[in-house]
Amino acid sequence: MTATHGEPSDGEGMAGRLVLVIDATVPAAVHQASATLAARLADEAGLPVTVATAPVDRLDALRDSLGRDADVRRREYAPTPRADASQPMSSAPFLWRRDGRPDWGSMWTTFCELALYGGPPQRGPESPLRAPTNPADSGREMLAEMQRGIWETTGLYAESIEPGWLAVTCESPTMAAWMCAAIILENVDARVEEERLVLPAGPDYQLKDEVKSIITVVAKTHHYWQAHVTGAAEHR
Incomplete structure (x- = not known):
């Protein structure tokens, strides 16, 4: 190049x-x-x-x-060494609001490369987030945090549609499908129902573990969709 x-x-x-x-x-x-x-x-x-x-x-x-050519100045740029793509990404530090709740909107200023593009996945292969085998209602507090975190980081509305599942309403079926495919590669189960991205929301999810992972993968894939997929298409 x-x-x-x-x-x-x-x-x-x-x-x-x-x-x-x-x-x-x-x-x-x-x-x-x-x-x-x-x-x-x-x-x-x-x-x-x-x-x-x-x-x-x-x-x-x-x-x-x-x-x-003596009149030409040339400089080579080598890629920055990447972390082992088989290892999960390092976790962003937790930030808290004065009321003691997570400050999801300020927790990330940048995102690492998606697993789709060769970056480390959000979850390691030994700790994936899979579809619940015995679906049950998520704890009200953890479900509310997932909804709030997704809204604060993406502006997308999320709601519980059935026990163990959270649906995020996207701008189009294409957006939902793209984010779904990218999230699956982050070792987090997902499926699509028209313009809705459906994610696991198990009853035993912990704030600093599964809840944060769900919010992170939605925030990260939404960022790449906006900046690198739709953004690049608009400049063509």
């Missing part, structure tokens, strides 16, 4: 333009990430950004050519 740029001028050509060239064989997730990057770069730089794909041999030739 490479990028070139030029200073704005009154002439023609590529002056005042950024070009992002991508190996045509990289995974779809990389193409999506490149589109997101290009959209943000265009906004921040105030310049148009062209995204192109090319065979890797042409990229190698371009890289070699740039390396031999």
